[in-house]
Amino acid sequence: MEEARIPHRMCTACGKRRIKEELFCFTVEAGCVVFAASGHNGRSAYLCRDKNCIGKALKKGSLSKSLKAQMTPEFLEKLSEIVENAG
Ligand SMILES: [Zn+2]
Numbered sequence: 001m002e003e004a005r006i007p008h009r010m011c012t013a014c015g016k017r018r019i020k021e022e023l024f025c026f027t028v029e030a031g032c033v034v035f036a037a038s039g040h041n042g043r044s045a046y047l048c049r050d051k052n053c054i055g056k057a058l059k060k061g062s063l064s065k066s067l068k069a070q071m072t073p074e075f076l077e078k079l080s081e082i083v084e085n086a087g
Pocket of ligand 1: 011012013014015016047048050053
């Protein structure tokens with residue numbers, strides 16, 4: 001019963017639905033994809049805290065597509081770092 005009230009979000013890479021705590025949240029700032037601050041408003045996209053999903057999203061550009069925004073080199077670097085550290 002309790003579980004039904006927890007909002008689930010869909011991972012852009014694998015399409016699985018998870019609770020927010022298990023996902024990275026991204027949003028758009030000045031036309032670029034950024035990590036969303038907690039409590040932000042507006043368009044958002046999610047990725048599992050999983051290097052496979054992040055890697056997949058990097059390769060396919062799924063974040064850019066779903067947010068209709070660009071991924072800056074800085075942002076890509078940050079994501080790659082996360083992938084490496086998760087490995
Ligand atoms: Zn995923």
